[in-house]
Amino acid sequence: MKLHRKSVLSYFRGTGARAPDREGILLKKGTRNPSYQRRWFILRGNLLYYLEHQGDRTPLGLILLDSCRVEPRDSTTEPYAFVILASEEGGRSYKLAAEKKVDFDGWLQALVWAGWSQLWELLQPLQEQYQRVCQEAGVEPQAPPQEDRFLGLPCSPAPSGFQELHQRFGEEIQALARSRATRRQVDLMEFG
Amino acid sequence: MRYNEKELQALSRQPAEKAAEIGMRVPKKGSVVKRRLVKLVVNFLFYFRTDEAEPIGALLLEHCRIAKEEPSGFSISFIEDPDRKYYFECSSEEQCQEWIDALRRASYEFMRRSLIFYRNEIQKMTGKDPLEQYGISEEARFQLNTHQA
Numbered sequence: 001m002k003l004h005r006k007s008v009l010s011y012f013r014g015t016g017a018r019a020p021d022r023e024g025i026l027l028k029k030g031t032r033n034p035s036y037q038r039r040w041f042i043l044r045g046n047l048l049y050y051l052e053h054q055g056d057r058t059p060l061g062l063i064l065l066d067s068c069r070v071e072p073r074d075s076t077t078e079p080y081a082f083v084i085l086a087s088e089e090g091g092r093s094y095k096l097a098a099e100k101k102v103d104f105d106g107w108l109q110a111l112v113w114a115g116w117s118q119l120w121e122l123l124q125p126l127q128e129q130y131q132r133v134c135q136e137a138g139v140e141p142q143a144p145p146q147e148d149r150f151l152g153l154p155c156s157p158a159p160s161g162f163q164e165l166h167q168r169f170g171e172e173i174q175a176l177a178r179s180r181a182t183r184r185q186v187d188l189m190e191f192g
Numbered sequence: 193m194r195y196n197e198k199e200l201q202a203l204s205r206q207p208a209e210k211a212a213e214i215g216m217r218v219p220k221k222g223s224v225v226k227r228r229l230v231k232l233v234v235n236f237l238f239y240f241r242t243d244e245a246e247p248i249g250a251l252l253l254e255h256c257r258i259a260k261e262e263p264s265g266f267s268i269s270f271i272e273d274p275d276r277k278y279y280f281e282c283s284s285e286e287q288c289q290e291w292i293d294a295l296r297r298a299s300y301e302f303m304r305r306s307l308i309f310y311r312n313e314i315q316k317m318t319g320k321d322p323l324e325q326y327g328i329s330e331e332a333r334f335q336l337n338t339h340q341a
Contacts, residue, residue: 001197001200001246001247001248004270007252007254007270009193018301019332046300058193059193061193061194062195064195066234067198067202067203116235116300119300129310133317133318144310145305
Protein backbone atom coordinates (compact mmCIF):
# COMPACT_ATOMS: atom_id res chain seq x y z
CA MET A 1 0.00 0.00 0.00
CA LYS A 2 1.34 3.38 -0.92
CA LEU A 3 1.17 5.83 1.97
CA HIS A 4 1.24 9.37 0.65
CA ARG A 5 4.41 10.44 2.42
CA LYS A 6 4.30 14.15 1.74
CA SER A 7 1.04 14.63 3.62
CA VAL A 8 2.39 12.72 6.61
CA LEU A 9 5.65 14.67 6.60
CA SER A 10 3.89 17.97 6.10
CA TYR A 11 1.67 17.27 9.10
CA PHE A 12 4.73 16.35 11.15
CA ARG A 13 6.44 19.63 10.30
CA GLY A 14 3.35 21.61 11.20
CA THR A 15 2.42 24.96 9.76
CA GLY A 16 4.45 26.97 12.23
CA ALA A 17 1.21 28.08 13.83
CA ARG A 18 0.81 25.27 16.28
CA ALA A 19 3.25 23.48 18.59
CA PRO A 20 3.05 19.68 18.72
CA ASP A 21 0.75 18.20 21.35
CA ARG A 22 3.67 16.69 23.18
CA GLU A 23 7.34 16.10 22.52
CA GLY A 24 10.33 14.81 24.38
CA ILE A 25 12.82 12.04 24.90
CA LEU A 26 11.63 8.50 25.35
CA LEU A 27 13.66 5.34 25.45
CA LYS A 28 12.73 2.94 22.73
CA LYS A 29 13.67 -0.70 22.67
CA GLY A 30 15.10 -1.72 19.31
CA THR A 31 13.44 -4.39 17.19
CA ARG A 32 16.53 -6.46 16.64
CA ASN A 33 18.71 -4.86 19.27
CA PRO A 34 17.23 -5.38 22.77
CA SER A 35 18.90 -2.31 24.22
CA TYR A 36 17.10 1.00 24.62
CA GLN A 37 17.79 3.90 22.28
CA ARG A 38 17.06 7.49 23.12
CA ARG A 39 14.63 8.92 20.61
CA TRP A 40 12.85 12.24 20.27
CA PHE A 41 9.10 11.65 20.12
CA ILE A 42 6.59 14.10 18.71
CA LEU A 43 2.85 13.69 19.15
CA ARG A 44 0.71 15.62 16.74
CA GLY A 45 -2.97 14.83 16.63
CA ASN A 46 -3.44 11.09 16.36
CA LEU A 47 0.03 10.47 14.97
CA LEU A 48 3.16 9.70 16.96
CA TYR A 49 6.45 10.36 15.21
CA TYR A 50 9.91 9.50 16.45
CA LEU A 51 13.17 11.05 15.41
CA GLU A 52 16.76 10.08 15.86
CA HIS A 53 17.48 13.56 17.21
CA GLN A 54 15.42 16.54 18.20
CA GLY A 55 15.24 18.93 15.27
CA ASP A 56 15.64 16.29 12.56
CA ARG A 57 13.67 17.26 9.50
CA THR A 58 12.52 13.73 8.70
CA PRO A 59 11.24 11.28 11.30
CA LEU A 60 12.68 7.80 11.66
CA GLY A 61 9.24 6.40 12.09
CA LEU A 62 5.54 6.87 12.51
CA ILE A 63 3.03 5.12 14.78
CA LEU A 64 -0.68 5.22 13.98
CA LEU A 65 -2.28 5.50 17.38
CA ASP A 66 -5.79 4.62 16.19
CA SER A 67 -4.58 1.10 15.43
CA CYS A 68 -2.95 0.65 18.83
CA ARG A 69 -3.54 0.69 22.53
CA VAL A 70 -1.18 2.04 25.18
CA GLU A 71 -0.47 0.33 28.49
CA PRO A 72 2.06 0.47 31.29
CA ARG A 73 4.31 -2.58 31.40
CA ASP A 74 6.76 -4.24 33.71
CA SER A 75 10.41 -4.02 32.87
CA THR A 76 13.41 -5.47 34.65
CA THR A 77 15.53 -2.42 33.91
CA GLU A 78 13.16 0.52 33.45
CA PRO A 79 10.79 1.75 36.17
CA TYR A 80 8.71 3.95 33.85
CA ALA A 81 8.03 1.53 31.04
CA PHE A 82 5.00 1.30 28.80
CA VAL A 83 4.06 -0.32 25.54
CA ILE A 84 2.17 0.71 22.44
CA LEU A 85 0.49 -2.44 21.15
CA ALA A 86 -0.99 -2.96 17.74
CA SER A 87 -4.54 -4.19 18.12
CA GLU A 88 -4.16 -6.62 15.24
CA GLU A 89 -2.83 -10.16 15.47
CA GLY A 90 0.82 -10.31 14.61
CA GLY A 91 1.19 -6.56 14.80
CA ARG A 92 4.30 -5.18 16.37
CA SER A 93 4.62 -3.60 19.76
CA TYR A 94 6.69 -0.58 20.67
CA LYS A 95 8.41 -0.95 24.03
CA LEU A 96 9.06 2.47 25.42
CA ALA A 97 10.15 3.98 28.70
CA ALA A 98 10.22 7.45 30.16
CA GLU A 99 13.20 8.67 32.10
CA LYS A 100 11.16 10.30 34.86
CA LYS A 101 7.81 9.66 36.53
CA VAL A 102 6.45 13.03 35.42
CA ASP A 103 7.22 12.15 31.78
CA PHE A 104 5.66 8.71 32.19
CA ASP A 105 2.44 10.22 33.55
CA GLY A 106 2.38 12.94 30.93
CA TRP A 107 3.00 10.65 27.97
CA LEU A 108 0.51 8.00 29.05
CA GLN A 109 -2.17 10.61 29.54
CA ALA A 110 -1.42 12.23 26.18
CA LEU A 111 -1.25 8.97 24.23
CA VAL A 112 -4.35 7.38 25.70
CA TRP A 113 -6.34 10.47 24.74
CA ALA A 114 -4.75 11.08 21.34
CA GLY A 115 -7.07 8.92 19.24
CA TRP A 116 -9.23 10.44 16.53
CA SER A 117 -12.39 8.85 17.97
CA GLN A 118 -11.80 10.35 21.39
CA LEU A 119 -11.65 13.82 19.89
CA TRP A 120 -14.76 13.11 17.83
CA GLU A 121 -16.65 12.01 20.95
CA LEU A 122 -15.58 15.13 22.76
CA LEU A 123 -16.58 17.36 19.86
CA GLN A 124 -20.16 16.13 19.33
CA PRO A 125 -21.69 17.18 22.66
CA LEU A 126 -19.78 20.46 22.52
CA GLN A 127 -21.19 21.21 19.08
CA GLU A 128 -24.71 20.40 20.27
CA GLN A 129 -24.24 22.53 23.36
CA TYR A 130 -23.06 25.44 21.22
CA GLN A 131 -26.16 25.22 19.01
CA ARG A 132 -28.40 25.09 22.11
CA VAL A 133 -26.67 28.03 23.77
CA CYS A 134 -26.98 30.06 20.56
CA GLN A 135 -30.67 29.27 20.27
CA GLU A 136 -31.26 30.24 23.89
CA ALA A 137 -29.34 33.45 23.42
CA GLY A 138 -31.13 34.20 20.17
CA VAL A 139 -27.93 34.47 18.15
CA GLU A 140 -27.02 32.77 14.90
CA PRO A 141 -24.55 29.91 15.27
CA GLN A 142 -21.36 30.42 13.31
CA ALA A 143 -19.27 27.86 11.52
CA PRO A 144 -15.85 27.05 12.97
CA PRO A 145 -12.86 28.51 11.09
CA GLN A 146 -12.25 26.93 7.71
CA GLU A 147 -8.91 25.43 6.72
CA ASP A 148 -8.17 27.82 3.89
CA ARG A 149 -8.57 30.97 5.92
CA PHE A 150 -6.70 29.53 8.87
CA LEU A 151 -3.64 28.77 6.79
CA GLY A 152 -3.92 31.97 4.82
CA LEU A 153 -4.44 30.13 1.55
CA PRO A 154 -6.46 32.02 -1.03
CA CYS A 155 -9.83 30.56 -1.90
CA SER A 156 -10.07 29.98 -5.60
CA PRO A 157 -11.31 31.95 -7.38
CA ALA A 158 -10.61 34.94 -5.13
CA PRO A 159 -13.79 36.81 -4.20
CA SER A 160 -14.15 40.02 -6.14
CA GLY A 161 -15.58 41.97 -3.29
CA PHE A 162 -17.20 41.92 0.10
CA GLN A 163 -20.54 41.00 -1.44
CA GLU A 164 -19.23 37.83 -3.02
CA LEU A 165 -17.27 36.90 0.11
CA HIS A 166 -20.40 37.38 2.21
CA GLN A 167 -22.40 35.29 -0.25
CA ARG A 168 -19.87 32.45 -0.32
CA PHE A 169 -19.60 32.41 3.48
CA GLY A 170 -23.37 32.19 3.66
CA GLU A 171 -23.37 29.29 1.21
CA GLU A 172 -20.69 27.45 3.22
CA ILE A 173 -22.73 27.81 6.39
CA GLN A 174 -25.84 26.58 4.62
CA ALA A 175 -23.98 23.56 3.29
CA LEU A 176 -22.66 22.87 6.78
CA ALA A 177 -26.16 23.21 8.21
CA ARG A 178 -27.60 20.85 5.59
CA SER A 179 -25.02 18.18 6.26
CA ARG A 180 -25.42 18.55 10.01
CA ALA A 181 -29.19 18.31 9.72
CA THR A 182 -29.07 15.08 7.76
CA ARG A 183 -26.55 13.50 10.10
CA ARG A 184 -27.76 14.71 13.43
CA GLN A 185 -31.43 15.28 12.83
CA VAL A 186 -31.36 18.56 14.69
CA ASP A 187 -33.78 21.33 13.84
CA LEU A 188 -32.74 22.99 10.63
CA MET A 189 -31.62 26.49 11.44
CA GLU A 190 -32.25 29.47 9.32
CA PHE A 191 -29.20 31.38 8.24
CA GLY A 192 -29.33 34.89 6.92
CA MET B 193 10.44 7.16 7.43
CA ARG B 194 9.35 3.78 8.73
CA TYR B 195 5.82 2.82 9.55
CA ASN B 196 4.11 -0.46 10.21
CA GLU B 197 2.18 -1.58 7.13
CA LYS B 198 -0.03 -3.72 9.38
CA GLU B 199 -1.12 -0.68 11.36
CA LEU B 200 -2.18 1.04 8.17
CA GLN B 201 -3.98 -2.06 6.96
CA ALA B 202 -5.71 -2.46 10.32
CA LEU B 203 -6.88 1.13 10.07
CA SER B 204 -8.25 0.54 6.57
CA ARG B 205 -10.37 -2.31 7.94
CA GLN B 206 -11.95 -0.21 10.69
CA PRO B 207 -15.55 0.96 10.17
CA ALA B 208 -15.61 3.74 7.62
CA GLU B 209 -17.22 7.11 8.10
CA LYS B 210 -17.97 6.97 4.40
CA ALA B 211 -17.27 4.58 1.54
CA ALA B 212 -18.26 4.56 -2.11
CA GLU B 213 -17.16 3.60 -5.58
CA ILE B 214 -15.97 6.78 -7.20
CA GLY B 215 -13.94 7.69 -10.26
CA MET B 216 -10.43 8.69 -9.22
CA ARG B 217 -7.46 10.17 -11.02
CA VAL B 218 -4.04 10.42 -9.37
CA PRO B 219 -1.64 13.31 -10.09
CA LYS B 220 0.65 11.35 -12.35
CA LYS B 221 1.47 12.19 -15.92
CA GLY B 222 -0.87 10.46 -18.32
CA SER B 223 -3.09 9.08 -15.59
CA VAL B 224 -6.76 8.49 -16.35
CA VAL B 225 -9.87 8.22 -14.24
CA LYS B 226 -10.27 4.78 -12.70
CA ARG B 227 -13.11 3.36 -10.70
CA ARG B 228 -11.99 2.94 -7.09
CA LEU B 229 -13.53 2.01 -3.77
CA VAL B 230 -12.79 5.04 -1.65
CA LYS B 231 -13.03 4.69 2.12
CA LEU B 232 -12.79 7.37 4.77
CA VAL B 233 -11.48 6.12 8.13
CA VAL B 234 -10.56 8.67 10.80
CA ASN B 235 -8.39 11.23 8.97
CA PHE B 236 -7.17 8.83 6.30
CA LEU B 237 -8.64 8.30 2.87
CA PHE B 238 -7.97 4.79 1.57
CA TYR B 239 -8.55 3.77 -2.01
CA PHE B 240 -8.90 0.21 -3.29
CA ARG B 241 -9.28 -1.51 -6.61
CA THR B 242 -12.95 -2.42 -6.57
CA ASP B 243 -12.33 -6.15 -6.27
CA GLU B 244 -9.45 -6.12 -3.78
CA ALA B 245 -9.38 -6.28 0.01
CA GLU B 246 -6.14 -4.36 0.55
CA PRO B 247 -5.92 -0.67 -0.32
CA ILE B 248 -3.66 0.53 -3.10
CA GLY B 249 -3.01 3.73 -1.24
CA ALA B 250 -3.73 6.05 1.66
CA LEU B 251 -3.84 9.84 1.99
CA LEU B 252 -3.61 11.66 5.31
CA LEU B 253 -6.26 14.38 5.26
CA GLU B 254 -4.32 17.06 7.10
CA HIS B 255 -2.91 20.31 5.66
CA CYS B 256 -4.85 19.63 2.53
CA ARG B 257 -7.24 21.54 0.38
CA ILE B 258 -10.50 19.97 -0.70
CA ALA B 259 -12.04 21.85 -3.57
CA LYS B 260 -15.10 21.46 -5.73
CA GLU B 261 -14.30 20.61 -9.34
CA GLU B 262 -16.90 20.96 -12.04
CA PRO B 263 -18.91 18.97 -12.83
CA SER B 264 -19.92 16.98 -9.70
CA GLY B 265 -16.34 16.27 -8.64
CA PHE B 266 -13.78 17.36 -6.10
CA SER B 267 -10.04 17.38 -5.68
CA ILE B 268 -7.64 16.90 -2.81
CA SER B 269 -4.28 18.66 -2.85
CA PHE B 270 -1.70 19.26 -0.16
CA ILE B 271 -0.37 22.64 0.90
CA GLU B 272 3.20 21.80 0.10
CA ASP B 273 2.27 20.68 -3.40
CA PRO B 274 -0.87 22.56 -4.41
CA ASP B 275 -0.73 21.75 -8.13
CA ARG B 276 -0.63 18.00 -7.73
CA LYS B 277 -4.30 17.13 -7.31
CA TYR B 278 -6.13 13.91 -6.68
CA TYR B 279 -9.36 14.15 -8.65
CA PHE B 280 -12.60 12.41 -7.77
CA GLU B 281 -15.71 12.14 -9.92
CA CYS B 282 -19.01 11.62 -8.14
CA SER B 283 -22.30 10.40 -9.54
CA SER B 284 -24.23 13.47 -8.38
CA GLU B 285 -23.77 16.97 -6.99
CA GLU B 286 -25.28 15.79 -3.73
CA GLN B 287 -22.84 12.91 -3.36
CA CYS B 288 -20.04 15.30 -4.21
CA GLN B 289 -20.98 17.82 -1.53
CA GLU B 290 -21.43 15.05 1.05
CA TRP B 291 -17.91 13.84 0.36
CA ILE B 292 -16.42 17.34 0.51
CA ASP B 293 -18.07 17.98 3.87
CA ALA B 294 -17.11 14.57 5.26
CA LEU B 295 -13.48 14.91 4.19
CA ARG B 296 -13.15 18.37 5.74
CA ARG B 297 -14.75 17.21 8.98
CA ALA B 298 -12.41 14.22 9.11
CA SER B 299 -9.30 16.31 9.64
CA TYR B 300 -8.00 16.09 13.21
CA GLU B 301 -6.92 19.70 13.04
CA PHE B 302 -10.34 20.77 11.79
CA MET B 303 -11.95 18.95 14.72
CA ARG B 304 -9.50 20.54 17.13
CA ARG B 305 -10.16 24.04 15.77
CA SER B 306 -13.90 23.38 15.99
CA LEU B 307 -13.60 22.20 19.58
CA ILE B 308 -11.55 25.23 20.58
CA PHE B 309 -14.01 27.49 18.76
CA TYR B 310 -17.08 25.97 20.45
CA ARG B 311 -15.37 25.95 23.82
CA ASN B 312 -14.45 29.59 23.52
CA GLU B 313 -17.90 30.65 22.30
CA ILE B 314 -19.72 28.69 25.00
CA GLN B 315 -17.47 30.18 27.64
CA LYS B 316 -18.14 33.68 26.31
CA MET B 317 -21.88 33.17 26.29
CA THR B 318 -22.35 31.20 29.53
CA GLY B 319 -19.33 32.18 31.58
CA LYS B 320 -18.52 28.48 32.08
CA ASP B 321 -15.80 26.36 30.51
CA PRO B 322 -17.53 23.32 28.98
CA LEU B 323 -14.37 21.23 29.20
CA GLU B 324 -14.24 21.46 32.98
CA GLN B 325 -16.74 18.67 33.43
CA TYR B 326 -14.32 16.33 31.62
CA GLY B 327 -11.40 17.45 33.71
CA ILE B 328 -9.34 18.43 30.70
CA SER B 329 -9.52 22.20 30.63
CA GLU B 330 -5.79 22.56 31.21
CA GLU B 331 -4.70 20.40 28.31
CA ALA B 332 -2.36 22.23 26.01
CA ARG B 333 -3.89 20.80 22.86
CA PHE B 334 -7.22 22.51 23.54
CA GLN B 335 -5.87 25.94 24.35
CA LEU B 336 -6.62 28.86 22.13
CA ASN B 337 -3.07 30.02 21.63
CA THR B 338 -0.38 27.40 21.38
CA HIS B 339 2.17 28.81 19.01
CA GLN B 340 5.58 27.42 18.30
CA ALA B 341 8.45 29.41 19.73
